Amino acid sequence: MATVLAFDVYGTLIDTHGVVTELEERLGKGGRAELAAEFSRRWRDKQLEYSFRRGLMGAYVPFDQCTRESLDFTDRALQTQLSDVDKDHLMAVYARLPAFPEAAAALQRLAATGMRCVAFSNGTHDAVSGLLGQAGLLARFESVISVDEVKRFKPDPAVYAHLRHRLDVAPGDTWLISSNPFDVIGARHAGLHAAWVRRSLDAPFDPWGVEPDLTVTDLDALAERLG
Structure with a gap:
């Protein structure tokens, strides 16, 4: 899979x-x-x-x-x-915020490896689709999955379970990619793999004893490690 x-x-x-x-x-x-x-x-x-x-x-x-x-x-x-x-x-x-400059190329590299790329957000489906569309990223994703479908917010375990059920994928085959430590910890708690995009070297990670599987500085670095 x-x-x-x-x-x-x-x-x-x-x-x-x-x-x-x-x-x-x-x-x-x-x-x-x-x-x-x-x-x-x-x-x-x-x-x-x-x-x-x-x-x-x-x-x-x-x-x-x-x-x-x-x-x-x-x-x-x-x-x-x-x-x-x-x-x-x-x-x-x-609703029309810019994408980070490396995002489009990094997503293309990752998709070329055969991995399934999806957007997974607290935003509603329409809001996220519109935002990614105007930023030129929407076509890079297989689908957009919103917490609005279960009426919960990250890091509720229910939203990570919903992600897996929607895609029919096992926890061990699922990676959460996020710059938000709370999201990374939530995904790890739910049994998923997680990569932390640490965009600022000054950004601390929560000292909960739950660490990301992978830490990168940006999405280019993610593509290098996972591609």
Whole structure:
């Protein structure tokens, strides 16, 4: 049976900090533009926190609602006073974030080896398909698998089981590829293999005693190791 490579999307294939330039424009001049990087980081952190909290509460909503609610929170926390028009614009930008520059070629190399490549995300099927399509990556994948199909969020074990059942693949033949340590640990806990894409050398891994099977700096390095 062919090995499955299940790629996380946000932060692994798609650069979630690609919104910084738009934030700089929306935050304006007068000493506020320097908030853009901090705003982007806190928006992303809160987005994940909201998905975790909703998962624990059993109060699932689509991931884009978590994204909008975390945008509203970050605006309040940093007192940036974004208008509704600004927020709508930033949400639209989030739907067309750029891919990391090496992603397309690395995916092509991996697919050429006969491994099955799928996108596996907290985002809804339509949102992820649209995002990957505009980034030029959608055709690289056999399918897009969303947690929305089971109304849970990563790292709930149910979503990794759903991934395997959808593809009819054994845990030992399934690799999760992610830049998010929580996702890597979740996959390993569920019996899958996992590769951590450590895009920043400053990024720490959670000290839980659960390690990735493989750590790489980017998707080119992944293709070198697995290809």
